[in-house]
Amino acid sequence: MTAENFIAKLINLMDTEAEINLSTKLADVEDWDSLSMVSFFSYCNSTLGKKILPEQIKSAQTVEDLYKLAGGAL
């Protein structure tokens, strides 16, 4: 998955209108809340078949960290 596709997917998951790029800090995104974390968790584990742990999501700092968790290579 390209970074662009991933960001589009993430915007959809969070239902956010904020400007997002790989270096965006998650703490600055108001819509990155517990519901978004669950959405991302379920997206990785179910849709992508990529087994990750909730702790890994909690410790992510930037959008790029999430991209790596989702299996994206930079």
Place this chain on the structure above:
Amino acid sequence: MSVTFDFTGKNFVVVGASSGIGKQAAIELSYSGANVLAIGRNLERLAELKQNSPISLVKRPPRIFTEQLDVLTATIDDWTEVLGNFTSAVGRINGGVYTAGIWGLTPLNSFDETLAHKIFDTSFWGAVNFVQVATRKKFSDGGGSFVLMSSIAGDFSGKSLFAYSAAKAAVQSAVKSFAKEIIRSKHRINSVAPALVKTEMMQNEMYAATANEEIISRHLLGLGTARDVAGMILFLLSDRAAWITGQNFFVDGGYIVGSYN
């Protein structure tokens, strides 16, 4: 003594608006000043709704917009397109009603699998897709209100009705979960569960066969009309229901209490 609602300048979507309860809700919303997107399978009947609705009698142009969509086959992209067309014309929506549903008998030992799935897809999965897309920030102002159709069959099933009953019960359960998620955008969602209502769906021969004298007599107030149910829908969409979410409301003409001694 009458209750009227003022939805002036508000925007609502009604899915399943070509007949029955959906049609009635679309007309009454429009009558109350709202811009209405009426979505249905049958474009001709939607056009009829536009032309023959009582709103043509009032001194302003009809504010019913129509879009053809089959909820059985509509993808998320299709939903996005029809909602996008409406919101670009009138602005973001303030809520929506999903009334699409079909009825059919599914006896355990001989049910038609295609029909059973169709019943579920129309009443339940179509509603899920609608709520997912309609509650997005792109389309909905915060604080919107959404209403899905359940049925007394969701709680009080009859023989050969497992698919219909399960789909309607599923709607009630999903509403409770959705309420917790969409409160993030201050949206509310509830379901309405009518008993027997005299609509086009009831002209269905099988349906008529099931609605025997005994069943009918349980309705202490007689069989319902689409108008009886639309009143509850408009109330739930309105600000007067601002403290109500995640609930199911029976509008049953006394059916439930009329069912036992």
